[in-house]
Amino acid sequence: MLRDARSCRYGSHRVLAPKGALPQAAQRLDATPVARENEILCDVEMLNIDSASFAQLRASCSDDPKRIGDAILATVRERGKQQNPVTGSGGMFVGSVREIGASLAGTIALTAGDRIASLVSLTLTPLRLDDVLDVDLATGRVGVRGTAILFESGAWAKLPRDVDERVALAVLDVAGAPAQVQRLTLPGGCVVVVGADGKSGILVCARAKQAAGESGRVVGVVPNARSAGAQLLLEAQLVDALVEADARDALTLRDRVREVAPSGADLVVNCVNVAGTEQGSILCAKDGGSVYFFSMATSFTAAALGAEGLGADVTMIVGSGYAPHHADIALDTLRENPAIFAHYNATYGRTS
Amino acid sequence: MLRDARSCRYGSHRVLAPKGALPQAAQRLDATPVARENEILCDVEMLNIDSASFAQLRASCSDDPKRIGDAILATVRERGKQQNPVTGSGGMFVGSVREIGASLAGTIALTAGDRIASLVSLTLTPLRLDDVLDVDLATGRVGVRGTAILFESGAWAKLPRDVDERVALAVLDVAGAPAQVQRLTLPGGCVVVVGADGKSGILVCARAKQAAGESGRVVGVVPNARSAGAQLLLEAQLVDALVEADARDALTLRDRVREVAPSGADLVVNCVNVAGTEQGSILCAKDGGSVYFFSMATSFTAAALGAEGLGADVTMIVGSGYAPHHADIALDTLRENPAIFAHYNATYGRTS
Numbered sequence: 087m088l089r090d091a092r093s094c095r096y097g098s099h100r101v102l103a104p105k106g107a108l109p110q111a112a113q114r115l116d117a118t119p120v121a122r123e124n125e126i127l128c129d130v131e132m133l134n135i136d137s138a139s140f141a142q143l144r145a146s147c148s149d150d151p152k153r154i155g156d157a158i159l160a161t162v163r164e165r166g167k168q169q170n171p172v173t174g175s176g177g178m179f180v181g182s183v184r185e186i187g188a189s190l191a192g193t194i195a196l197t198a199g200d201r202i203a204s205l206v207s208l209t210l211t212p213l214r215l216d217d218v219l220d221v222d223l224a225t226g227r228v229g230v231r232g233t234a235i236l237f238e239s240g241a242w243a244k245l246p247r248d249v250d251e252r253v254a255l256a257v258l259d260v261a262g263a264p265a266q267v268q269r270l271t272l273p274g275g276c277v278v279v280v281g282a283d284g285k286s287g288i289l290v291c292a293r294a295k296q297a298a299g300e301s302g303r304v305v306g307v308v309p310n311a312r313s314a315g316a317q318l319l320l321e322a323q324l325v326d327a328l329v330e331a332d333a334r335d336a337l338t339l340r341d342r343v344r345e346v347a348p349s350g351a352d353l354v355v356n357c358v359n360v361a362g363t364e365q366g367s368i369l370c371a372k373d374g375g376s377v378y379f380f381s382m383a384t385s386f387t388a389a390a391l392g393a394e395g396l397g398a399d400v401t402m403i404v405g406s407g408y409a410p411h412h413a414d415i416a417l418d419t420l421r422e423n424p425a426i427f428a429h430y431n432a433t434y435g436r437t438s
Numbered sequence: 439m440l441r442d443a444r445s446c447r448y449g450s451h452r453v454l455a456p457k458g459a460l461p462q463a464a465q466r467l468d469a470t471p472v473a474r475e476n477e478i479l480c481d482v483e484m485l486n487i488d489s490a491s492f493a494q495l496r497a498s499c500s501d502d503p504k505r506i507g508d509a510i511l512a513t514v515r516e517r518g519k520q521q522n523p524v525t526g527s528g529g530m531f532v533g534s535v536r537e538i539g540a541s542l543a544g545t546i547a548l549t550a551g552d553r554i555a556s557l558v559s560l561t562l563t564p565l566r567l568d569d570v571l572d573v574d575l576a577t578g579r580v581g582v583r584g585t586a587i588l589f590e591s592g593a594w595a596k597l598p599r600d601v602d603e604r605v606a607l608a609v610l611d612v613a614g615a616p617a618q619v620q621r622l623t624l625p626g627g628c629v630v631v632v633g634a635d636g637k638s639g640i641l642v643c644a645r646a647k648q649a650a651g652e653s654g655r656v657v658g659v660v661p662n663a664r665s666a667g668a669q670l671l672l673e674a675q676l677v678d679a680l681v682e683a684d685a686r687d688a689l690t691l692r693d694r695v696r697e698v699a700p701s702g703a704d705l706v707v708n709c710v711n712v713a714g715t716e717q718g719s720i721l722c723a724k725d726g727g728s729v730y731f732f733s734m735a736t737s738f739t740a741a742a743l744g745a746e747g748l749g750a751d752v753t754m755i756v757g758s759g760y761a762p763h764h765a766d767i768a769l770d771t772l773r774e775n776p777a778i779f780a781h782y783n784a785t786y787g788r789t790s
Contacts, residue, residue: 096748098689106687108717110747111740174739209739210747239749262746335458337450365460379738379756386731386738386756387526387561388463394614394759395462395562396448397591404731404738404754407746 176208281358282306283315380405528560634658635667
């Protein structure tokens with residue numbers, strides 16, 4: 087037992103309840119803004135609430151920015167972290183390094199004053215908020231004044247100089263998806279991306295198209311084919327076919343996808359931010375294919391029992407926010423595709 | 439569009455709400471006990487409530503069989519199916535075939551009067567209950583009088599003549615797990631089974647040991663090493679090492695498993711029926727390894743955000759109740775292992 091509660095690399099020393107839990111599973115964290123020897127203390131300027139959580143907050147607060155801000159303040163005050171009590175999900179933050187603990191300083195490529203984005207979920211990040219300054223309904227960005235703690239195991243990225251900070255934040259929030267899809271897509275394979283025109287879906291289509299190659303096929307499913315994101319997919323040739331369907335209507339989704347991909351997909355990637363799309367996604371996969379659930383609105387039981395009920399022999403994968411080099415892969419997707427870069431600047435940038 | 443709402447193979451014609459949903463995702467099903475042309479109508483004698491759901495029912499009903507029965511009756515009356523409103527999970531039923539629809543009759547190896555177990559979840563099975571006769575607290579078996587509908591896509595198994603019906607029911611309820619683990623385990627691999635002494639865990643250990651072979655290693659994690667199931671694992675050599683740990687205490691679990699498997703597992707199989715064991719399971723896997731979540735108490739967000747927070751590069755798989763030949767693989771696990779057969783007879787059989 088080498089573990090020392092004072093300096094657990096996973097931050098278990100910050101867990102107030104329940105006993106033995108790790109920070110993500112904890113009900114309450116100690117968010118005291120003092121860096122322990124293996125922690126990084128940050129001044130937080132902005133939260134990027136994850137898409138499923140923000141959709142829930144908008145709905146439950148009737149799109150009122152003030153009420154959304156109050157709901158976030160209440161959660162953080164009660165739990166010492168921003169974890170949506172309904173969706174269980176969080177988001178990430180942007181801020182600057184105030185202090186690096188003694189045992190970490192010099193061992194990592196960070197110094198006080200560096201501007202960073204956290205690459206671990208807010209659901210495990212000790213957070214204290216003094217104020218919510220503004221809530222952007224369109225993007226889920228929340229301007230705040232507060233402090234956060236990063237643990238030794240916590241991933242972070244220095245904000246790049248060549249990408250608008252707000253754009254970088256949007257892209258880093260979903261960085262796991264393009265990196266995971268890049269390695270799951272086989273050359274010549276058929277990939278169906280459900281929710282293809284959203285923040286993660288566009289990056290996923292770009293990486294899937296690249297990995298599937300000339301002989302492969304990428305199908306994008308969108309709720310509205312006239313959206314700016316959907317048009318980008320066609321114009322930048324990020325998909326071979328675009329399908330308009332409500333992913334919650336499982337049988338219609340399956341029928342429309344099968345019209346352009348009759349054998350079904352080797353890999354289905356679910357990037358939507360609404361509940362109830364598990365079985366539709368499963369029905370788009372061929373026998374022996376895989377379904378990668380990146381959506382935080384995914385229900386474990388709906389997926390597990392749904393596949394059983396359909397008699398579908400598919401491998402269903404829980405999308406993780408982490409994969410090696412995921413931040414670079416996500417940002418490079420912008421740098422390598424000027425049309426995508428322009429779209430993210432227009433959608434998430436300072437002038438948007 | 440070849441789909442005809444009158445005879446959808448997935449049973450969408452039985453969905454009352456919401457529109458467009460498949461039966462598993464539906465809020466309410468039409469459980470009218472009349473077989474349509476592609477349906478099987480069954481007289482139901484027994485429900486086998488799934489482990490996570492039954493644990494929740496026992497806790498919320500203070501272990502009172504009468505209250506558990508009433509809760510089940512209320513759910514089925516309201517929703518036309520048995521889907522635990524808290525866990526979202528169901529179970530399966532045993533009964534006999536009353537009527538087979540005209541377009542199915544003759545095309546399947548079933549005739550009226552055959553005794554069968556359903557191999558699809560109760561969460562998508564139209565069910566009508568006249569009465570709950572008895573509730574067995576030890577096993578989750580609930581004697582009932584009622585009727586159920588099986589769809590064209592629904593799997594079922596004739597009850598075998600050489601296995602006690604109650605034992606067959608227990609085994610068939612978890613049939614997906616040993617079949618999935620058999621094909622996920624590589625020769626020479628290290629497999630850690632969390633919840634190894636339970637209904638699914640024992641079968642999983644047996645199949646993992648067989649598939650991993652002489653050079654492989656199977657580690658069973660149990661909450662109590664003196665339980666009958668744990669002793670069976672040792673005596674029948676279904677595991678190479680037994681570890682006693684509370685799977686909810688992630689760091690202790692990891693430390694104890696690493697004592698007997700220092701490099702971590704190629705495959706971790708989670709078979710527990712309590713919440714909060716996602717991160718502990720993830721920490722037992724080596725980098726690049728897989729975690730197979732068979733537990734219906736698994737939280738999707740806890741797994742996804744947990745792996746991200748730990749910076750763990752593991753493939754997390756949603757355990758499906760379906761795999762080709764799963765009923766045969768599960769029952770054969772008993773037939774090939776007399777010690778397991780005896781244990782299941784003692785635990786789930788008529789004399790238990």
